[in-house]
Amino acid sequence: MYLQIENLQKSYGKDESFIRVLKGVSTGVERGQMCVIQGTSGSGKSTLLNCVGGLDTIDSGSVKVDGKEIFGLKPAQLSDYRRDNLGFIFQFYNLVPNLTVKENILICKHIAENPLDLDDLLETLGLTEHQNKFPAQLSGGQQQRCAIARALIKNPKLLLCDEPTGALDSSTSRDILVLLEEINRKYNTTMLIVTHNNSIKNMVHKVIRLKDGMIREEYENAVRVPAAELEDL
Numbered sequence: 001m002y003l004q005i006e007n008l009q010k011s012y013g014k015d016e017s018f019i020r021v022l023k024g025v026s027t028g029v030e031r032g033q034m035c036v037i038q039g040t041s042g043s044g045k046s047t048l049l050n051c052v053g054g055l056d057t058i059d060s061g062s063v064k065v066d067g068k069e070i071f072g073l074k075p076a077q078l079s080d081y082r083r084d085n086l087g088f089i090f091q092f093y094n095l096v097p098n099l100t101v102k103e104n105i106l107i108c109k110h111i112a113e114n115p116l117d118l119d120d121l122l123e124t125l126g127l128t129e130h131q132n133k134f135p136a137q138l139s140g141g142q143q144q145r146c147a148i149a150r151a152l153i154k155n156p157k158l159l160l161c162d163e164p165t166g167a168l169d170s171s172t173s174r175d176i177l178v179l180l181e182e183i184n185r186k187y188n189t190t191m192l193i194v195t196h197n198n199s200i201k202n203m204v205h206k207v208i209r210l211k212d213g214m215i216r217e218e219y220e221n222a223v224r225v226p227a228a229e230l231e232d233l
């Protein structure tokens, strides 16, 4: 199992503001699997992603990525873990506004051990002709493709996506999902994708549904629908 989560608990605040968010989550994802995390707003999806991504500390339990335990790592070790293993994509692209597309991507290339080829990646993502533009000169879909390129240039083994199509119209969402599918196939990247959209679950290998900080349902798809054929995006 590439990602193994055991009895993960996470709470925030104290006294009156204390809130238990993850109440003992156990699950696993195989290397190369695309996995969707579903659940209503507030069910703990982002918290789960942030715990796996080392952006947030864990109260108790275990999160192992490629056999390495994340729980208990010091901030500097967590930072190494993120640098060496992870790519992040968020709903809002978080690009650096005064850097070009190419420069936004290159920032992350510098910290990578085995980066992908920039020109190849720009080509795969359809960004070659936009590489010298600034984020404000791009459409939402192009900005998200730039954010994806920035996450992927490191060739991360694990890609964490929090509502990657949340701000996009349905046709642009489809383009982005087709890209994620292609990347999964090409680089065998393991992916955790948090989404509100009920259709995306049909294109992935595995689905986890959270309710009130617990896993309500999890299953693997026997048959997957290609992203290009998804309905109701």
Ligand SMILES: Nc1ncnc2c1ncn2[C@@H]1O[C@H](COP(=O)(O)OP(=O)(O)O)[C@@H](O)[C@H]1O
Residues within 6 Å of the ligand: 012, 013, 019, 021, 039, 040, 041, 042, 043, 044, 045, 046, 047, 048
């Ligand atoms: N940094 C934080 N401090 C306090 N409460 C938080 C924090 N992050 C999330 N929460 C709370 O945890 C719960 C789950 O949030 P979240 O994981 O963002 O849910 P989802 O992504 O499923 O909508 C919510 O009640 C939210 O208010």
Ligand SMILES: [Mg+2]
Residues within 6 Å of the ligand: 045, 046, 047
């Ligand atoms: Mg969220």
